[in-house]
Amino acid sequence: MINNGIMLHPASWFILGAILLPLFAKVRLQKILLLGIPIIAMFQINHLPNLFGVCDYLGFHLIFGKVDSLTYVFLHVFTLMALIGCIYGLHVKETGQHIASFLYVAGSLGVTLAGDYLTLFIFWELMALASTFLVWYRKRTKSIEAGFRYLLVHITGGLILLAGIFLKYMDIHDLSFTRIAVEGATIADYLIMVGFMLNAAVPPIHAWLPDAYPEATVTGAVFMCAFTTKTAVYVLARAFPxxxxxxxxxxxxxxxxxxxxxxxxxxxxILAYHIVSQVGYMVCGVGIGTTMSINGACAHAYAHIIYKALLFMGAGAVLEMTGKSKLNELGGLYKxxxxSMIFTIIGGISISGFPFTSGFISKSMIVAAAGEHHRPIxxxxxxxxxxxxxxxxxxxxxYFIWFGKDATIQPKEAPYNMQIAMFIAAFMCFFLGVYPEYLYKMLPYPVTYHPYTSYHFSExxxxxxxxxxxxxxxxxxxxxxxxxxxxxxxxxxxxxLVFMWFARKPVSIVNDWVNEVYKTVGLRLTMVLAMGLSWFDKEGIDFVIDGSAKSVVNTGNQIRTLQSGKIQQYIGAALILMFLVILTVVYF
Amino acid sequence: MAKFLEYLHDHANIVKYVFFIFLIGTVVFDFFAERHEAHFWGDHIFGFWTIFGIFGCLGMIVICKGIAHAWLMKDENFYDK
Structure with missing residues (x-):
């Protein structure tokens, strides 16, 4: 069906890893997968053909892998980030969290490689679903609620995107995911753009981000800050420059x-709001649309993923060791x-764009592009x-975490794996800052920009x-x-709340009234019918498929107990379901 | 590492003076910076970014904190009520 090997796609490795993780966890080898899979993916992205995974399904032309110069830089940073995130989360014993982050990375890689809107949409939703679990795994009431809001908002965004895709298909019968010209853009294209913008957290549809990310788990937030918004930047850069x-x-x-x-x-x-802010640079760069500004958006996405993850890792280390993340409850932790402090500050100066850090060589490219395009405002x-x-x-x-007033808490330094992950990210911040060619070589267009001029330095x-x-x-x-x-x-x-009031008051009154009618008329009829069906079920069907009804009842009971918070089983169920869906798709 | 930070923390004055000297240095440096690619009028004024930085920063603090206190800031259990 797929004319090249399915394992050619880096996302396949992460999905395979997610499936194998519970098995490896049983024999305590999950760390091998956590490190191995991202490393395999990092090598693999260098050897991808320009086009692979093409198949026709139900008359749709699906392209799972389309690689060009714009794709590569994002694949590079996504796989690198997956490795850093996995190292940071090595100490986490809950397999479910790792499964969720693997599927999340898979979704993001799938979107990046997708050559048509349907493939894109499938991976887009996988990303939304998997990342929701990273919020829920925090297991506090606030996180569960925030997770539901996050999921609802993303489903809404997904539906807007899907509506755009439908309209587009009706218009031109072509779903290939390519650049859309500004002049010819239709309502379908704008719906797709809104769907993308929601994931990029563009105001006024940004509030899900600072709502959900701070409620995610310590490692979950590190993954989340990297993938959703930057995948959105990638799709915007591809379709809407x-x-x-x-x-x-x-x-x-x-x-x-x-x-x-x-x-x-x-x-x-604070860091979540800074994602909104930093992604703004990239969205602006995409919107300006010159080769320099698109280059800048990609470069900034690369640099941003690393330093933002570093900042989330630093704040996460504090949260992990002290149980607190509110600045008014922290202070004096430098001892x-x-x-963690040094690493976080390196992240802080990189995001601010200090000379010799990655922010200096990436952000300035967008700013300069705005200047050269005569957009001083x-x-x-x-x-x-x-x-x-x-x-x-x-x-x-x-200042308020590590200095300021003393909060009289004496936590230990973060675990080694967290520090190693932070070290790698901090190293990358400086590495990109002093050797920008490493990043510039990956960018979609040739780079003529030089960040280290005396005026830029002075400014x-x-x-x-x-x-x-x-x-x-x-x-x-x-x-x-x-x-x-x-x-x-x-x-x-x-x-x-208004909706809930509406549900409680007017809807409930109508509901009661319908109930009364139903009780007097419908109930008797249904009872007779039900008795007949029940007899048929017990005597007829269970006779054939022995005891299946009983097992369904048992499963039902088990599902009920699952809701007490064992999320890994939800993920397991979701995985099995997905697997079944894929099987059905492949074989029928 | 912690000892070094402790030392700096106890000698905040030294840090302060080093910082002030650095600030003066930045403005002085601006007189020598080449400006061959001016993007708009501000790029021709010496020390423009000093003014922009200081007023941008102060303005942002005052305006944001002002709006927050007047309107946006609520109790932490605002949504639970």
Missing amino acids: GFEALAILGAIMTLYGVAYAVIENDARR YLPY LMLMLLLASVGTFLSVGIKLP TIQLLGFTGFGFFLMVKKLTPEPKLNLDLDWFYRKGA
Whole structure:
């Protein structure tokens, strides 16, 4: 059916790994898989043919693997990030968490390689589903609730995307996933764009991100911060370069995220808002649409994945060791978690774009592209956002966790595997900063940009230096407060209450009335019917398939007990279901 | 490592002065930076990014904190009520 080996696709390895993980965990060898699979994938992406996994199904032309210069840079960073994330999570014993992250990575790789919208959609939904489990595995009530909101929002986004795909198919009967021209864009294309934008967390449909990520597990958040939004950047860069709406919304995004990060209290929520902000640079770069800005968006996606993961790993290490992530409850930890501190600060200066770090060579490419495209307002917005970035992540976050007032907690330093993962990420931040050609060579277009000019250097150190001075002046005003900040999730979190009232009051009244009618008329009829059917079931069917009814009842009882929170069994069930679906697809 | 950090923490004044010298250095450096690719008028003014950085930072703190206190900030159990 698929004319090249199925294991050619790097996502297949992660799915295979997810299936094998429970077996390996039984014999305590899951660490081999956790390290082995990402390493295999890292090698494999270098040897992919330009086109593979092509098959025709139900009249649709499905392309599982399409590789070009835009794909490679994303595949490279996704597999590298999978390895770093797996090292960071090596100490986690719960197999289910690893399964969820493997499937999540598989979804992301699948989207990156997809050559048509249907394939893309399948992996898109796999990503949404798998990542939800990374939130649920935290197992606190807040996380369960946040996970449901996350899933609902992503299902909505998925449906918008699917609607776009349907309309597109009706229009042109071609679902190949290629660049869409700005002039010829139809309503179908815009629906697809909105579906993509939701995953890129573009305001006003961004609130799922700072809502869910801080509630995810420590390792889950490290994975989540890397894949969903950057996959969205990739699909936007492939399909929608040059769309003006993206340029403007991207620039707004950078400031929106930063503004919330300045007022937030929870360390991981600050970082989540910074994803919104940083992805804004990439969306803006895609929207500007010149070769330089697309290059910049890809370069920034690469650099961003590494340093953002580093920051989440640092904040995660603090959360893991102290059980706290709110800045007002932390402080004075430099004596106890010094290495985590150094690594987090390296992440902080990279995201701010200090010279010799990865942010300096990637972010500036987008800013310069905005300048060269004669968009000074966009450029100033992006630069103002980098001021806010340094203020909130470069200084505020480390200051209030590791210095500030003493929180009188004395945690131990994070486990070795976490430190190794942070070291690799921190090394990459500097490596890309001092040797940008390594990254520039991977970019889709030839690079003519040179980051290390004396003027760019001067501009950056002035901006960052005086932001530091501003913090020094206003440090009292920035003291974190144990409060919650309203964001646009207010609409559905409060809106849900209205819906619930509607369900309880008017709908319930109608329901009661229908019930009465049913009781008097329908019930007797149904009872007679049911008695007949029950007899037939017991005497007729169970006679043939002995005892199956009993086993169904047993399974039902087991499913009921499952809901007490054993999520790995949910995933197992989901996997089996998926496996069955694939089998059906392949054989019929 | 922890000892070194402890030392810096106890001698915050040294850190402060080093930082101020660095700030002056950045502005001085700007007079010598070549500006061959100016993107807009601000690129021609010496020390423009100093002004932009300091006012951007202060403005952002004041505006964001202002809006937060006036409107956005709620109790942590706001959504549970």
